[in-house]
Amino acid sequence: MTEVRGAVHVEGEVVATKRIGAFRHLTLTAPGVPERFRAGTFVAVTVADHVARRALWVHRVRASSAYGPTLDVVVEARGSGTQWLTAQPVGARIAITGPLGRPFALPKEPVACLLVGEGYAAAPLFPLAERLRERGCQVSLVVSAPDEAHLLSALEARRSARSVTVLTADGSVGVRGRVTDALDDLVARSDADIVYAAGPTPVLAAAASAAERSGAWSQVAVEAPTPCGTGLCHGCPLPVVGEDGVDRVVRACTEGPVVRGDRVRWDALPDALGQAR
Amino acid sequence: MSAQLPGPVMVAAGCGGTGRELEAYAGPAGLVGLDLVTRSITLDARAGGAGPRIAEVPGGLVNAVGLPNPGLDHFLATELPWLVRAGVRVLVSIAGATMGEYADLARRLSSAPGVAGLEVNVGAPDDVGTGLFEVREPFHAASVVAAVRREFPTDRPVLAKLRPDVSRIVEGARSCHEAGATAVVVGNAVPAAFPDGRSGGLSGPAVAPIALRCVAEVHRALPGVPVIGCGGVRDLRSANAYLDAGAVAVQVGTALLHDPTTVSRLRADLAPTDRLMEDA
Numbered sequence: 434m435t436e437v438r439g440a441v442h443v444e445g446e447v448v449a450t451k452r453i454g455a456f457r458h459l460t461l462t463a464p465g466v467p468e469r470f471r472a473g474t475f476v477a478v479t480v481a482d483h484v485a486r487r488a489l490w491v492h493r494v495r496a497s498s499a500y501g502p503t504l505d506v507v508v509e510a511r512g513s514g515t516q517w518l519t520a521q522p523v524g525a526r527i528a529i530t531g532p533l534g535r536p537f538a539l540p541k542e543p544v545a546c547l548l549v550g551e552g553y554a555a556a557p558l559f560p561l562a563e564r565l566r567e568r569g570c571q572v573s574l575v576v577s578a579p580d581e582a583h584l585l586s587a588l589e590a591r592r593s594a595r596s597v598t599v600l601t602a603d604g605s606v607g608v609r610g611r612v613t614d615a616l617d618d619l620v621a622r623s624d625a626d627i628v629y630a631a632g633p634t635p636v637l638a639a640a641a642s643a644a645e646r647s648g649a650w651s652q653v654a655v656e657a658p659t660p661c662g663t664g665l666c667h668g669c670p671l672p673v674v675g676e677d678g679v680d681r682v683v684r685a686c687t688e689g690p691v692v693r694g695d696r697v698r699w700d701a702l703p704d705a706l707g708q709a710r
Numbered sequence: 711m712s713a714q715l716p717g718p719v720m721v722a723a724g725c726g727g728t729g730r731e732l733e734a735y736a737g738p739a740g741l742v743g744l745d746l747v748t749r750s751i752t753l754d755a756r757a758g759g760a761g762p763r764i765a766e767v768p769g770g771l772v773n774a775v776g777l778p779n780p781g782l783d784h785f786l787a788t789e790l791p792w793l794v795r796a797g798v799r800v801l802v803s804i805a806g807a808t809m810g811e812y813a814d815l816a817r818r819l820s821s822a823p824g825v826a827g828l829e830v831n832v833g834a835p836d837d838v839g840t841g842l843f844e845v846r847e848p849f850h851a852a853s854v855v856a857a858v859r860r861e862f863p864t865d866r867p868v869l870a871k872l873r874p875d876v877s878r879i880v881e882g883a884r885s886c887h888e889a890g891a892t893a894v895v896v897g898n899a900v901p902a903a904f905p906d907g908r909s910g911g912l913s914g915p916a917v918a919p920i921a922l923r924c925v926a927e928v929h930r931a932l933p934g935v936p937v938i939g940c941g942g943v944r945d946l947r948s949a950n951a952y953l954d955a956g957a958v959a960v961q962v963g964t965a966l967l968h969d970p971t972t973v974s975r976l977r978a979d980l981a982p983t984d985r986l987m988e989d990a
Contacts, residue, residue: 439734442971484914484968485766514766530735530970660764660771661967664731667724667749667775668764670757682757682778687731707761 440663441465445529447521448500454582456553457508457519458492460500463529467494467502472561473631473654473691476506476531477662480514485660487514488686490631491532492556492585507553507585533662534690537561537629537652543569547625547649548594549640551577551612551632554656555585558631562593571595573623577612577636581605596623612636616643625649630694632656634702641694651694657685657706672701713867713892715936716745716799716827717959719949719976722940723747723803723829723871724775725963729793735970742797744973747869747961748789750805750831753814755781765904770914770942771964772904777805777834777842782815786822794824801869805831805842809857812843816861816868827866830858832886833873833898834911848878852885859890867892874900874917874924874941880931887935895961896928897921897940914964918942922951929956944972946979953980 445463452458466476470491477486489506496502510516521527537557540546546565548558555576565572572593577600578584584606587597599607600615612619613635620628620643630640631654644651660668664687671685673696680698682705683689721744726732729746736744758778765772779785785802793800802819806812812830819825832851834842845851855870862868870886872879874897883894899911900920921941928937939952944965952960965972 442735442969479968482768483766484769484771484964485764486968528969658762658764660766661970663727663735663967663970665725665727665970666764666773666967667727667758667778668762668773670759670761670763670778680757684727687727704760707763 439469440531440533441469442528442530445527447523447525447527448503450521450523453586454584455509456583456585457510458505459508459518459521460503460505461527461529462500462503463531466529466531467496467504470494470504470532470560471536472564473536473557474532474534475557475662475690476504476529477533477659478518479528480517483514486530486662487518488533488659488662490554490556492559494560507556509553530663534686535688535692537654537691539564539568540570540627543571544626545571545573545624547573547575547620547623547628549575549612549616549619549628549630549632549636550585551636552583553585554632554654556631557654558629559585559590561629562590566593573619573625574598575600575612575619577601579603613639616640617646620644620647620649627652628694630654634706634708637694637697638699641697641699645695652691653694653697654691655685655689655697657690659686662686670705672698672705674698713827713865715867715893715958716801717938718953718980719973720745720747720801720938720959720961721966721973722961722963723831724749725966728789729798732970732973733796735974737974740796743799744977745799745801746793747801747803747829748785749779750777750803751779751782751785751815752777752805753782753811755779755784765910767905767912767916769916770912771967772902772910772912773899774904774908774910782818786818790822790824799826800824801827801829801867803829803831803871804858805834808843809854812854813857813861816858820862825866827868827892828858828862829869829871829895830855830891831871833871848882848885851882852889855886855889855891869893869895869938871895871898873898874921876920876924876927879924880927883928883935883937884932887932893936893938893958894928895938895940896924897961913941915942915944918948918951922955925952925957926955943976944968946976949976949980
């Protein structure tokens with residue numbers, strides 16, 4: 434079967450909505466999107482009365498359900514747009530564009546992989562874990578959060594991962610601690626050949642440098658505010674260094690969101706994202 | 711000498727990515743015949759500004775993207791051939807730091823295969839165009855247009871994109887047209903500020919009434935000058951407002967960021983008609 438590629442812009446429908454901790458999990462139909470999805474790609478959705486769109490990580494894709502193919506997204510209400518999204522009831526129609534961006538690169542060999550994620554942004558690691566397991570990779574999954582409410586449950590991932598580690602900063606569940614401090618140890622213990630990371634910039638930077646120190650490859654899913662998500666606006670600068678050693682600024686939505694960790698200019702990233710250091 | 715004007719629907723500069731990104735949303739006809747104005751190309755590569763480059767405000771977006779582009783050489787080597795192969799009518803937006811740079815850009819683009827025309831960016835909001843030739847005075851904008859026109863074949867259009875500044879738009883349009891612009895594009899990001907006070911440009915539905923006023927003023931004062939309306943075009947109704955006010959074509963910008971299928975829908979809604987204009 435030929436794989437379907439490229440994004441589509443469709444009208445989807447909310448078929449399930451569930452609050453889990455601080456997040457809202459939405460299950461959406463979006464004709465053509467689940468079929469094209471690869472772990473690490475994302476969708477952009479239209480929210481009422483807003484010009485810019487909201488980019489959402491895909492947590493899970495079902496090839497078939499009572500509603501046909503669906504995708505699950507995780508939303509944390511942080512502003513008026515995400516608040517509107519989390520309030521959408523079953524049956525609500527939403528314009529969805531996707532899948533967008535470059536996915537995680539998968540190894541050809543069944544190697545050891547460490548997957549590190551924090552908060553809702555850890556979502557793309559779950560479909561990734563499934564793909565890796567299908568390829569016979571040994572998957573170690575680490576999910577972390579400030580507290581239990583902001584933790585994506587790893588219960589379902591136990592099927593795909595050989596080991597699951599849970600870290601919370603306040604110790605409300607799992608091991609007390611910050612993933613950024615534990616990374617060297619986690620990389621060593623998992624004997625990882627590839628480190629995959631998804632979450633806030635400090636987690637990605639720590640994962641990339643821990644991988645570098647241990648001689649592993651790294652793939653990071655950068656979360657940048659993407660006004661359009663489709664590559665049209667150049668509003669999500671991602672500073673990288675190219676294969677040729679030349680510094681460049683690429684679009685996080687189109688040349689990313691997944692990039693090699695050793696290609697990101699981590700010192701320039703906070704400015705590019707407009708984050709205070 | 712005549713130069714065929716693009717339209718009636720075009721992709722506005724800076725809102726179509728590299729052009730390639732629109733292909734997924736173009737429908738079965740693809741990008742064939744699409745009038746696309748590229749993001750502004752400069753002689754040397756520009757990385758663009760720091761983030762956040764875009765902020766959402768009621769009715770629009772404030773941006774200070776900073777004209778990121780790979781520079782002319784890279785554009786000619788990689789982006790232009792792809793667009794030409796895809797059947798796009800490529801209008802290259804150009805921006806320069808000096809009059810000489812504009813002339814160089816125009817000369818080199820005149821011999822690049824597949825360039826359907828140029829759009830001279832003489833309307834970037836002040837701080838957003840940092841490092842660009844100062845064109846706030848209509849006289850300076852006209853000098854740039856004249857320099858470009860001298861280097862570019864007269865059978866292909868040179869558009870001048872002006873800022874929708876009501877108090878000076880007629881003067882700007884007249885000067886640029888007299889300097890050889892085939893048409894003037896009226897509407898660009900309006901000088902504005904980010905919520906934190908940084909300078910930027912406002913675009914989207916919020917600027918439509920301002921740009922519409924400017925289009926109407928220019929058309930009234932200079933009925934012989936072809937005007938292309940730009941600002942808040944998102945559907946047939948908003949496009950028709952410009953056409954009814956005398957515009958010969960419209961450009962779609964910010965709406966594409968909201969819905970990437972906007973331009974294909976509008977192209978279907980507004981069946982193209984040939985417009986042969988006398989070049990000045």
